[in-house]
Amino acid sequence: MFYKGYYHLFYQYNPNGTIPGNIVWGHSVSQDLVNWRFLNATIIPSEWYDIGGCWSGSTTFLQDGKPVILYTGITNASEQVQNMAVPKNLSDPFLREWVKIPENPIIVPDGDMDGSNFRDPTTGWFESVDMKWRIVVGSLEGGSRGRALLYKSTNFIKWEKAKHPLHSSESSGMWECPDFYPVHISGKQGLDTSFVGPSVKHVMKVSLQARGHDYYTVGSYLVDEDIFVPDKGSQDDEIDLRYDYGKFYASKSFYDVSKNRRVLWGWIPESDSQSDDIMKGWAGLQGIPRTIWLDDSTKMNLIHWPVAEVESLRGKKTVKNNTVLKSGEVVEISGVTGAQVDVEVSFDLQRMEIAEFEEMNGTATAQELCSNIGVSHQGVVGPFGLFVLASKDLTQYTAVFYHLISHQNKLKLLMCSDQSRSSTLKDLDKTTYGSFVPLNNPKKIVSLRVLVDHSIVESFAEGGKSCITSRVYPTSTDLHLYLFNNGSSTILCSQLNAWDMNTTNNVY
Numbered sequence: 001m002f003y004k005g006y007y008h009l010f011y012q013y014n015p016n017g018t019i020p021g022n023i024v025w026g027h028s029v030s031q032d033l034v035n036w037r038f039l040n041a042t043i044i045p046s047e048w049y050d051i052g053g054c055w056s057g058s059t060t061f062l063q064d065g066k067p068v069i070l071y072t073g074i075t076n077a078s079e080q081v082q083n084m085a086v087p088k089n090l091s092d093p094f095l096r097e098w099v100k101i102p103e104n105p106i107i108v109p110d111g112d113m114d115g116s117n118f119r120d121p122t123t124g125w126f127e128s129v130d131m132k133w134r135i136v137v138g139s140l141e142g143g144s145r146g147r148a149l150l151y152k153s154t155n156f157i158k159w160e161k162a163k164h165p166l167h168s169s170e171s172s173g174m175w176e177c178p179d180f181y182p183v184h185i186s187g188k189q190g191l192d193t194s195f196v197g198p199s200v201k202h203v204m205k206v207s208l209q210a211r212g213h214d215y216y217t218v219g220s221y222l223v224d225e226d227i228f229v230p231d232k233g234s235q236d237d238e239i240d241l242r243y244d245y246g247k248f249y250a251s252k253s254f255y256d257v258s259k260n261r262r263v264l265w266g267w268i269p270e271s272d273s274q275s276d277d278i279m280k281g282w283a284g285l286q287g288i289p290r291t292i293w294l295d296d297s298t299k300m301n302l303i304h305w306p307v308a309e310v311e312s313l314r315g316k317k318t319v320k321n322n323t324v325l326k327s328g329e330v331v332e333i334s335g336v337t338g339a340q341v342d343v344e345v346s347f348d349l350q351r352m353e354i355a356e357f358e359e360m361n362g363t364a365t366a367q368e369l370c371s372n373i374g375v376s377h378q379g380v381v382g383p384f385g386l387f388v389l390a391s392k393d394l395t396q397y398t399a400v401f402y403h404l405i406s407h408q409n410k411l412k413l414l415m416c417s418d419q420s421r422s423s424t425l426k427d428l429d430k431t432t433y434g435s436f437v438p439l440n441n442p443k444k445i446v447s448l449r450v451l452v453d454h455s456i457v458e459s460f461a462e463g464g465k466s467c468i469t470s471r472v473y474p475t476s477t478d479l480h481l482y483l484f485n486n487g488s489s490t491i492l493c494s495q496l497n498a499w500d501m502n503t504t505n506n507v508y
Contacts, residue, residue, distance in 0.1 A: 001059045002258050003067055004093035007033055009265065010042060010069070011286065012056060012250075018283040019274050023053035025071065029094050032309045033263070033289050037507040042098050043069065043085055048076045049105045050083060056177055056250065057082075060124040060135075060193075062156060066090065069098060070135065072119040073105065079115040081105035082137060084157065107137065107151060107159050114140050118149075120177045123254070124156065125194040129223050135159075136166055138175040138206065146175035146206060150226055166204075167217075167228040173210035177250045180204055180228070181262065182221070183302070188293040190262035192255050196223060201294060203302065204228050205243070207250050214243040214251050214266070218300055234300050241301055245367065245435040246417060246459075246469040247271065248287060263307060264290045268456060271419075271429040271471040287469055288451055288458055295465065298438060305464040306451060314342060314499035323493040325384060325485035330394070333498055338389060338479030340501040344449045345483070348492040349381060349404065362408040369407070370416035370434030375399040375486060382414075384485040388452050389422065391476035398422045398472050400450050400459045402437075403487075413439040413446060415461045415468065422472035433468045437461045445494065452481075453501070 001008050006029045013026030025043040028036045043054040050073025057071030069085040083104040088097035109115040117140035124133045133156050136148040146169050150162035166180065182191045182200040191200060205216035218241075219230035234241065243251055244266060251266035266287045270277055277283035290304045318335040325331065333343075360369055375383050385401030387394065399418040404411065415437050419430045439446075439462075449460040457470040481498065485491045 001061070001067060001254055002256055003095060006031060006093050007256075008059070008095060009036070009286070010059070013041065015041060018277040018281060021053075023055055025054055025069075032312065033307050034309050034312060035505045037094075039094060039096055042095075043071060043100070045073075047073075047100065047104065049073045049081055050100075051076050052078060055080075056120045058121055058123040058135075058252065059254070060156070063126065067095070068156065070121040070124075072121065075105075079109065080118045081109070082107035082121050101157070103157050106157055110161065117174050122178055122180055123193050125180075127194070127196070127223055134226075136178050136180055138178045140174040141168070144171050144173065145169065146172040146208070148175060148178045148180070148204065148206065148228075162226050164227065166226065167230075172206075173208055176207040176209050177214075177252065178204070178206050179251070179253055181253060181255070183218075183262070183292075183294040185294065185299065186296055188291070188303075189260050190255050190291075190293070192257070196221065201231070201299070202228060204230070205251070205253075212249055214249060216241050216243060216302065218294065218302075231300060242435075243302070243304065244467045244469050246433040246467075247471045248467075248469045253292065261291050262293070264292050264304065266290075266469075268469055268471055272425070272473065273427060276427075285456070287456070290464075295438070301438065301465065303464040304467050305460065306449075306458075310342070310451070313502045313504065315502050316500045318498045320483075320496045320498075321494065323483060323496065325483060325491045325493060327378070327485060327488050327490065329485055330387070331483045333481040333483065333496065336481055336498045337500045338481050339452070339454050340503070341388070341452045341481060341498055342449070342501050343386065343388075343452075343481065343496065343498040344447070345386065345493060345497075346445050346447045346495040347384065347402070348494040349444045349446065360405045360407045366414060366434040366436045367432070368434075369405070369414055370418065371432040373403060373414075373416070374420065374432065375401060375416070375418045377486070379403055379405065379487050381489045381491075382487045383416070384487055384491045385448065385483075386450055387480075387482040387484055388450060388457055389455075389472060389474045390480045390482055391474070392478055392480055394482070396421060396423060396474055396476050397482070398457050398470055398474075399484075400448065400457065400468070401484075402446060402448070402461075407436075411439065413437040413462075415459070415466055417457065417459055417468040417470045419470055419472050422470075422474060424475045425473050428473060429471075433470065435461070435466045435468060437466045451501075
């Protein structure tokens with residue numbers, strides 16, 4: 001949230017170790033979303049209703065401008081309940097101290113509900129139709145149906161459950177960390193969570209515990225009926241729309257009133273084992289904050305783009321334009337530090353009009369195709385892209401690349417992040433990630449932006465139409481950046497800009 005000139009980031013944190021347990025609300029503040037001051041924990045287990053941990057939730061600004069926190073507590077009977085905390089001193093811009101209200105818990109599971117799967121309250125929104133606040137809490141019904149349970153309140157303390165969920169889906173499993181917010185039909189500007197009107201769509205996002213990914217649908221919020229209806233083609237059982245097709249989970253968005261945008265944070269878990277985490281002394285991190293808005297061309301998927309403030313870390317710039325990449329060619333981008341780099345590249349697909357594209361398995365998902373193809377496969381147009389976090393001899397690298405294919409009798413752009421050669425360490429998750437990228441560029445130019453930070457690779461295709469985050473562990477200390485083309489067709493890299501990235505100035 002943004003309060004008195006500062007962004008406040010609250011996050012799940014174990015101050016005593018690197019494995020799950022002893023969960024508190026960590027708290028950091030920033031004036032630019034880049035450089036942070038780390039404060040003491042905001043909410044810690046102390047009462048019968050949260051002694052088992054202070055778990056995920058949300059912040060909401062009430063109508064008088066006062067911020068409040070809703071969070072899930074695990075009781076002394078191992079039941080999940082919803083609690084509230086308020087600032088102790090509203091004049092403190094850091095909001096260092098928060099107080100749990102005496103009415104806690106303010107929402108408890110009904111007798112027929114699964115009390116061990118009832119968590120993660122959303123930011124509240126206010127509806128003038130009945131002058132009531134609304135929130136959603138994630139839940140599980142019958143062991144398989146995920147639900148976004150809707151609750152209403154006139155004072156944000158006493159809540160009543162609506163007759164039916166705001167949305168639900170069979171066989172999806174537990175819905176964690178739900179998020180529900182409006183987006184403009186056209187334009188990048190963000191909207192307050194309470195905004196409704198004919199010019200907006202609504203986004204329902206859930207973190208599916210069984211799959212470990214964040215999924216969303218776009219549709220209409222019917223206020224009078226208190227239901228969310230996904231648009232045709234965006235139904236839960238028809239299409240898998242994901243925020244990110246790599247390691248990205250338990251995300252949360254907020255409306256940034258200072259810059260009129262919606263900003264998204266997501267958690268990047270580790271790819272190694274818990275014993276490795278204990279040895280290295282830390283585990284998990286937040287990805288680069290992203291601005292999100294509705295894609296004007298599809299009206300169905302969201303665009304993600306790193307917040308503009310990240311560019312303040314850009315240092316020395318390297319430019320390499322009009323680079324012809326013949327089949328099998330690898331070109332080093334010299335002049336940049338491979339461990340911390342922001343690279344934007346555009347490819348001119350000179351031979352997109354040719355007809356002999358490879359026909360891929362029509363039932364395979366994008367990730368399956370990327371895993372089966374791999375970076376070494378020679379197609380007609382692709383694979384081509386970037387080797388990042390690469391050793392000088394190219395025995396180690398993470399490959400982020402495109403491949404133009406025919407799939408289900410349609411021309412499709414496949415984006416892959418291949419981690420199979422990312423490290424010499426063993427017992428790592430080296431999944432190859434993939435997604436299909438909406439392709440509607442008549443100029444036959446495709447773009448790619450990749451942010452690299454030592455062991456994190458965040459990739460944004462076609463201006464943010466699709467994203468893949470990879471968590472890798474290169475053992476080489478001499479890291480480089482390369483362009484490559486493994487396809488049989490010549491590819492033109494029409495433009496490449498790469499910046500060394502400076503280190504953030506954080507205060508602990």
